[in-house]
Amino acid sequence: MKKFVPHIFAFILVFSLGIITVSAQNGGQTGSNSGSIPNPFNCGGAGGNCNLFIFINTIVDRVLLPIGGILVVLAFIYSGFKFVMAQGNDGELKTAKAALTHTAIGAAILLGAKVLTTVIANTVNSLRA
DSSP states (O other), rough: OOHHHHHHHHHHHHHHHHHHHHHHHHHTTOOOSOOOOOTTTTSSTOOOOOOOOHHHHHIIIIHHHHHHHHHHHHHHHHHHHEEEEEEETTTHHHHHHHHHHHHHHHHHHHHHHHHHHHHHHHHHHHHHO
């Protein structure tokens, strides 16, 4: 139990500071007209409708692909570094080949994410009609 006490205290502190920050941004007002949270994804433009496909497509386009692309490039560099550092050692070469294979599979999954979201959205839209 002693291990959890600092974690619980930190959670309560962060939660309390979050409430104070939100209240301060609102000028201390409460109620339904105290303010609104803007849509960070801007689904459908200003005042447009936002459905699940637009939301998921926006997450894939603006979050997963940029961050994943950077990570894939870094993983390819890392696996190339592993090949160079193996220097003919069979065990290290096996590790480097596994790293390269896993990186290639991850890159394929990342690139397929956009295609997968489009296929699912088209399937759902065709079932609605």
